[in-house]
Amino acid sequence: MTTATLTVEEILNGTSLGRTQSVGLMEVIPIIDMGSASDETFGPPDISVGTSHYGSVDVQNDDRERPTIVPTGAGWVTAQAAQDHAIPSAKLMKAGGKAHIDTAMCIEETQGGLIRGAKDFLVLPASLRSAALSKRHDRGYDKLWNAIGRFNTEAGVSHGRGHLVRFLKQYETELDQFVAEFEMVPGQIGAMILMNGQVVGIERVPNVAFWERLWEPLVRVCYGSLAIKVSRELGKMGNTGLVPPTRVPMNVQTRSLEGIKSALRDARDASDQLVEAAVDAVRDMPLILAGAADDSLGKAQLITVANTRYAGQMVTNDGRTSYASLCAAGA
Amino acid sequence: MTMRTTDIQITDALTLWSPKGNLKPTDAGEIVCSFLDTATTSMGRATHYNTREEQQAAELASHDLLMEMSRDLYAVLLSLPGVTDRSMQVGMKKLLSTPRNGAVQEFLDPTMERAVLYHLIQSLPVPRMLRLIEAFRVGNEEAGIKKANNARTRKLILRTLLDSPRLSLWAVKYRTKMAAALTHAWGQRTASIVRDILKKDGRSRTAKERGILSTQIDKFVEATKQRSVAYECVRFIFGDRDKLTLPILKAFVAAKTDLKAGSKLPLEVLEGIRATYHKDVPKEEALKLTAKGGKMSAGTRMAVQKRAKAADVEITMDPTKYDAVRLYLYAFEMGLTEEISAALKTKAARAAAGFPSRYESVGIIVDCSASMAGSKEQPLRPLAATLALRDMLECVGEGKVVHYVGGQMGKDRDTRLDLIKPQGDTALADALVDVLHYEPDVVFVLSDGYENTPAGRFAEVLEQVRDIGIKTPVYHLNPVFAAESKGVRELAPSLAPTLPVKGPEALGSTILRGLIENEPLKGINALVRMALTSGPVEMRTLADR
Numbered sequence: 001m002t003t004a005t006l007t008v009e010e011i012l013n014g015t016s017l018g019r020t021q022s023v024g025l026m027e028v029i030p031i032i033d034m035g036s037a038s039d040e041t042f043g044p045p046d047i048s049v050g051t052s053h054y055g056s057v058d059v060q061n062d063d064r065e066r067p068t069i070v071p072t073g074a075g076w077v078t079a080q081a082a083q084d085h086a087i088p089s090a091k092l093m094k095a096g097g098k099a100h101i102d103t104a105m106c107i108e109e110t111q112g113g114l115i116r117g118a119k120d121f122l123v124l125p126a127s128l129r130s131a132a133l134s135k136r137h138d139r140g141y142d143k144l145w146n147a148i149g150r151f152n153t154e155a156g157v158s159h160g161r162g163h164l165v166r167f168l169k170q171y172e173t174e175l176d177q178f179v180a181e182f183e184m185v186p187g188q189i190g191a192m193i194l195m196n197g198q199v200v201g202i203e204r205v206p207n208v209a210f211w212e213r214l215w216e217p218l219v220r221v222c223y224g225s226l227a228i229k230v231s232r233e234l235g236k237m238g239n240t241g242l243v244p245p246t247r248v249p250m251n252v253q254t255r256s257l258e259g260i261k262s263a264l265r266d267a268r269d270a271s272d273q274l275v276e277a278a279v280d281a282v283r284d285m286p287l288i289l290a291g292a293a294d295d296s297l298g299k300a301q302l303i304t305v306a307n308t309r310y311a312g313q314m315v316t317n318d319g320r321t322s323y324a325s326l327c328a329a330g331a
Numbered sequence: 332m333t334m335r336t337t338d339i340q341i342t343d344a345l346t347l348w349s350p351k352g353n354l355k356p357t358d359a360g361e362i363v364c365s366f367l368d369t370a371t372t373s374m375g376r377a378t379h380y381n382t383r384e385e386q387q388a389a390e391l392a393s394h395d396l397l398m399e400m401s402r403d404l405y406a407v408l409l410s411l412p413g414v415t416d417r418s419m420q421v422g423m424k425k426l427l428s429t430p431r432n433g434a435v436q437e438f439l440d441p442t443m444e445r446a447v448l449y450h451l452i453q454s455l456p457v458p459r460m461l462r463l464i465e466a467f468r469v470g471n472e473e474a475g476i477k478k479a480n481n482a483r484t485r486k487l488i489l490r491t492l493l494d495s496p497r498l499s500l501w502a503v504k505y506r507t508k509m510a511a512a513l514t515h516a517w518g519q520r521t522a523s524i525v526r527d528i529l530k531k532d533g534r535s536r537t538a539k540e541r542g543i544l545s546t547q548i549d550k551f552v553e554a555t556k557q558r559s560v561a562y563e564c565v566r567f568i569f570g571d572r573d574k575l576t577l578p579i580l581k582a583f584v585a586a587k588t589d590l591k592a593g594s595k596l597p598l599e600v601l602e603g604i605r606a607t608y609h610k611d612v613p614k615e616e617a618l619k620l621t622a623k624g625g626k627m628s629a630g631t632r633m634a635v636q637k638r639a640k641a642a643d644v645e646i647t648m649d650p651t652k653y654d655a656v657r658l659y660l661y662a663f664e665m666g667l668t669e670e671i672s673a674a675l676k677t678k679a680a681r682a683a684a685g686f687p688s689r690y691e692s693v694g695i696i697v698d699c700s701a702s703m704a705g706s707k708e709q710p711l712r713p714l715a716a717t718l719a720l721r722d723m724l725e726c727v728g729e730g731k732v733v734h735y736v737g738g739q740m741g742k743d744r745d746t747r748l749d750l751i752k753p754q755g756d757t758a759l760a761d762a763l764v765d766v767l768h769y770e771p772d773v774v775f776v777l778s779d780g781y782e783n784t785p786a787g788r789f790a791e792v793l794e795q796v797r798d799i800g801i802k803t804p805v806y807h808l809n810p811v812f813a814a815e816s817k818g819v820r821e822l823a824p825s826l827a828p829t830l831p832v833k834g835p836e837a838l839g840s841t842i843l844r845g846l847i848e849n850e851p852l853k854g855i856n857a858l859v860r861m862a863l864t865s866g867p868v869e870m871r872t873l874a875d876r
Contacts, residue, residue, distance in 0.1 A: 021756050022785030181783055183701035185755050186739070243785075250791055255799040260792060261764045271785075 006305065009283045011204055011314070011324045013037070015189065020275050023181040025234070025242050026227045027197075027275065028219070031190030031204055038189060039206040039322040041300070043068045044213035047093070049076050049085075051115040055141030056102040057085050061093035067297055068093050069206070071214060072313045072325045073124035073132055073222065075107055077165050082113035084165060086124050086144070088132035089304070090313050090323070092297035105132065106141040107148060109162030123217045125167075125225035126200060127151050129327040130311040133304065136294065155229060168221065171228055178224035179216055190324075191215075192279060193223050195230050197245040199282050200328040202310070204321065222327070246274040285309065287326075347438045347859050347873065348404055349852060360851030362396045363858070366408065367844045368819055368831040369393040370418040372810065394421055402426075403437040406447045407859055410866030413837020419451045420463045427467065427479035427487070438873060445483075446869035452491050456630070457501060461508040464488055468515055480515075488516040489551040493561045500626060502564040503583045504597045509568045517547060526569040529562055579626075594620040598627050598635065615642040622646050629653065633661055650674035655682070655719035656712070656834045663711050667750045675722055682835035683726035686842075693728030694771035694803075697721050698778030699738025700757040705811075714753050716810035716834050717777045723835040724775050732769040734762040736778075757781060759822065760788040763805070767796060773804045779811040780820030780829065790823035797826065806845065808832045 014037030018030035043066035050058050057076070061068050070093060075086030084107045091099055107124075124132055131147040145162030152160025152167055160166045168175065189211050190204035201223055205211045231242055248270040252263040287305040295302040299318040305326070306312070312326030350359045369390050398405045408414075409422040426448060431441055439447075452460055467479040467488075492512060495501065501509055514522040525547050528540045536544070548565065552558050560577065567580050575581050579595065586593025586601060587608045593601045601617040609616075618635065621627060622644050627635075629652040639646040650658055650671045655678045662671055703714040725731050737755035759782055766774055782789050793805060805827040809819035821829040828848060830841040840861060847854030863870045 019756060019758075019784060021783040023783050024786070027785075180702070180781055181786065183756050183781075183783060185701070247785055250788075250795065252795050252798075257764055257767055257796075257799075257801070260795045260799070261761075263795070264760060264764065264788075264792060 006287045006289065007284050008202055008287070008326075011202060011321050011326075012283075013321060015204070017192070017279070018185050018188070020246075020272065021182050022244070022247055022271075023178075024227060025196045025230055025244050026178070026182075026223065027194040027244060027246060028182050029192040029194070029275065029279070030185045030188045031192065032185065032187045033189045033208070038208065039317055039320065040066075041317055042066060042206040042210060042322060043095075044210045045070055045074075045121070046213070047119070047121070049115060049118045049121070051082070051085055051104075053114075054083055054106055055085075055104055055139060056100060057087060057104040057115075058098065058100050059091060059093065060098045061096055064096035067095050067097070067300075069210075069302075069315055069323050071121075071123055071217075071323075073129050074121045074217075075124055075164070076115060076118040076121055077107070077168060078115055078118045080113065080116060080118075081111070082115045083111045083141075084108040085115065086132065086164075088144075089136040089294055090302055090315065090325070092295045092300055092302055092315065094297065103136060103139055104141075105135075105144040107144060107162065107164040109142075109145050109148075111163075121217055122168075122220065123214075123222040125151060125164075126222050126327045127154075127226060127229060129222070130306075130329045133311055133313070136304070154232075155225070156232065167225065171225070174228055175220045175224045178219050178227065182215075182219055184212065184215060191218075194244065194246065194275065194278060195223075195226055195328075196234070197274065197278055198328070199278055200226060202282075202312075202324060202326040204324040206315075206317075206322045246271055246278065248274070282309070346852070346856050348401065348856060350400075351435065351437075354400065356851040359400060359855065360847045362393075362400050363404070363408070363851075363855050364844055364847055365393045366397040366405075367411075367840060367858075370408070370411070370414045370422075371837045371840065372415070372819065372831045372833050390418075390421065394418075394425060398425055398429075401437060402431070402435075403439040403444075404855070404859070406439060406444050407862045407866065407870070409451055410447060410862045410870070411837075411840045411858065412861075412865050413833060413840055415833060416455055416459050419455060420459065420466070423448060423451050423463065424466060424479055427481070427484045430481075439870075443867075443869050443873075445487075446867040448483075448487055449491070450867035452487060457497075457505065460491070461505055461512060464512040464515065465508070485516045486551070488512055489547075492516075493548060493551045493565075494553055494557065496557075498557075498560060498564045499577050499579050500597070502567050503579055503600050506568055513565065513568065521547060522569070525565065526571075529566040529569075530571055530573075590616065591620060594623060595626065596621065598631055615644065618642055618644050618646075633657070636661075636665055651677065654834060654836065655679065655722065656715045659715035659718050660711060662750060663715065663752075675719070679719070679722035679835065680726050682723040682838070686723070686727050686838060688727065688773075688842075690728040690772040692730040692732070692769065692771040693724055694766035694769060694774035695721055695724050695731065695733045696759060696762045696766055696774065696776045696778070697733060697735045697738075697751075698757060698759065698776070699735055699751050699753050700755050700781075701737070701753055702757070702779055702781050703738075703753040711753070713779055713810050714751070716832070718751070719835050720775075720777055720808060720810070720832065720838065723838065728772070730771075732766055732771060734766050736762050756784050758784040758788075760784075760792040763789060763792055763796070767801060767803060771803060773806070776805065776807045776822065776827065778807065778809065778822065780807065780809050780822050782822060790826060793823045793826045806830060808838075808841065810834075 014034055015031045016034050018032050021028045043063040045068050046062045047070055048060045048062055052058060059070055070091040072090040077084045085104045086107050087101055087104050091101060093099060128147050128151055132144055135143045148162045148164055155167055157167050157170050189208060192199055193201035203218060205214055234242055248267045250263040250267045252259050285307060287307050290304040290306050293301040293303050300315055302313060302315050304313050309329060310326040311329045314321060315323035350356055406426060409419055431444060467484055528536060528544060548561050549558055552561050563577055572584050582593050582595050586596060586604045590605055590609050590612055593604055598621040601621055605612055605617045618639060632646055632648045635646055651674050655675055658671055658675055697717060705712045736759055738751045739754045740749060740751050807822045807827045807829040809829055809831050810833060819829055819831040828845045830844055832838055832841040843854055843858045863873050
């Protein structure tokens with residue numbers, strides 16, 4: 001793969017798009033393996049994490065059979081009396097391997113203490129992902145505090161400062177709701193996420209088992225937080241009964257069951273066309289490689305890509321895309 | 332479209348309960364409905380969507396509201412068919428931890444409330460009953476749970492345990508928990524005194540000692556013959572192994588030296604003895620010994636099938652002894668046999684016989700989407716409940732049309748019988764139109780209520796259906812309690828009543844819930860009557876009034 005020609009279309013290579021799921025302002029289009037797109041080299045991110053200093057995390061791949069990828073923007077918010085941490089960049093991990101990541105970030109500003117072992121992870125809110133990614137080479141435990149503070153203020157979280165956990169607590173019910181609303185479909189290895197009719201996220205993983213592990217952290221905090229933000233912004237502008245412009249209401253022309261069936265089909269077709277147009281608008285958008293590979297493992301390489309609209313990371317394995325996580329840069 | 336029979340017959344004469352003070356019937360109806368949602372579906376566990384803590388907080392709130400409104404109504408409704416074990420446990424603890432004296436007496440007298448409590452505790456499986464007794468000692472003020480250590484509680488425990496015909500079996504199977512339960516009921520000091528007295532030979536006990544046994548044991552044992560059994564079992568439970576006469580207790584002692592002597596013991600007990608005293612004997616030996624004549628509960632018979640199959644031991648299992656939801660859960664794990672399939676059909680027909688209506692044609696929409704897989708704690712339970720309900724509803728109509736949404740229809744590897752697995756997204760709107768084309772008398776939608784292609788389209792379609800004059804009743808039956816909606820998730824709130832239901836046996840009370848929404852007082856009293864006829868015999872006299 002050469003950086004000059006890299007596009008979203010290439011990320012979707014070997015996959016098809018499934019039926020759109022739509023709840024509120026968020027829409028999710030499943031990315032489905034058409035038969036040869038999966039990469040079974042990598043196991044799901046079954047990882048354990050601890051901290052020994054502020055600003056670094058010790059990560060272990062608990063799968064002793066297969067390597068894995070610690071997802072971009074993974075974070076650990078624990079109930080322990082410990083400073084929560086996140087990492088700005090993904091990490092390639094050998095089977096059963098350990099890694100010390102010293103470019104991690106504290107995400108709970110005034111909390112002291114070290115994490116003594118955590119498994120469950122979240123993925124940073126989409127609105128924080130590009131800020132985090134731009135500082136992926138920097139050391140400094142406090143490098144995301146300002147961005148978290150702004151994010152909390154915009155979300156109406158009072159006294160939020162650099163405490164991501166305060167946002168998570170304030171919107172706990174809403175975030176749980178996003179997990180409830182969207183369902184995985186057979187063969188799913190990723191999703192395109194639309195917010196208010198615009199593509200805000202492109203997520204692809206190596207295989208179905210990986211997706212089963214990653215989907216909940218992604219939909220709950222990464223994109224759920226964005227849905228909350230967009231709803232608040234539109235709400236302030238006086239919009240009520242929020243649905244995306246891609247959702248076309250039914251228009252029954254003939255007062256019969258056939259007429260309703262036909263209106264149902266037409267509304268779906270019209271919605272599909274609008275969603276397709278939103279996806280087509282980004283398919284051929286070139287993605288620029290941001291510097292040299294961030295990490296490598298065997299034939300797998302972790303690279304960072306960006307353009308005016310998206311920023312994120314990809315893992316290519318022997319020239320094929322195995323993992324991609326791109327978020328709208330201005331989300 | 333003809334509904335042939337049978338709307339629920341409500342007799343106006345039976346108005347046992349009406350709201351007091353300023354409480355409006357509609358508010359009372361809402362409180363009762365919220366309680367029913369909880370009582371018939373909540374397990375106090377996490378679901379696909381909510382944590383255990385969220386579920387439990389929502390559950391307690393609905394219990395509290397009904398108890399505050401009417402203690403009598405609360406007590407009676409706990410006896411309804413289909414109320415979960417978890418709800419019975421919560422209810423008993425609430426009733427026992429608060430004195431009846433302060434409450435306004437409406438239609439139950441104290442004897443009847445006591446009868447309800449005995450009925451409820453005896454309805455619980457033994458491990459749950461013993462866990463409840465343990466829970467009486469422990470409160471959780473933060474979660475609004477009080478302790479229950481009063482005389483009423485102690486009497487209830489002693490009568491339940493000592494007067495049971497299964498006391499000797501419980502004595503060997505649950506020795507530690509039984510000792511804890513008896514010690515809790517008697518208190519440390521009295522338990523110690525009773526134990527010392529029972530160690531003595533009957534003839535050498537003093538009059539005072541006989542008096543103590545009379546007060547602490549005889550009083551709670553109805554049949555004189557059972558008293559000597561109770562004496563020996565209590566002695567055994569507190570660790571005395573001398574001069575035992577009851578066969579099961581003797582077998583327990585003998586098995587420690589000769590494993591074969593324990594062939595009549597419960598499997599779990601014999602396995603414990605093997606692991607401690609016969610470490611060289613293979614693990615499956617206990618299974619082989621008890622397979623022939625051991626005391627194995629229906630639950631254990633089902634639970635050990637996988638192991639038995641691997642060890643090539645035949646453990647007979649009668650599928651008719653399990654409820655339909657449990658049979659489906661078993662079939663998901665072990666496969667669907669002809670025998671299980673036949674039992675499911677019989678159970679569906681039997682459950683349908685108790686359903687309040689019959690139709691010429693029934694439309695059924697079955698949600699088999701991914702979320703119907705349930706939580707890690709209760710895998711596949713929502714779908715198992717859904718399939719059991721489908722079977723039953725297929726029997727309430729002469730004709731039927733069944734439409735599946737999502738899911739993967741597959742054949743069982745051995746028997747080739749159909750068994751569906753949850754999968755995919757939730758598109759209920761198309762299914763509704765398709766089913767209505769067949770002009771059924773009624774449509775039942777079996778779903779957890781989470782729709783996403785897109786959300787709200789089911790309601791949009793139903794609104795259009797009503798707009799063109801199709802009045803076919805549409806009921807949404809939901810087997811999943813959802814904490815965030817303080818009940819069950821609705822699909823089309825003002826157009827299709829959403830009724831929570833855990834399984835076919837609870838559907839009668841669920842349908843009455845629908846009635847409460849329209850006519851609260853009639854509905855609540857119909858529900859009371861249903862509870863009176865399914866509750867303890869002492870309450871049935873009220874139903875005849």
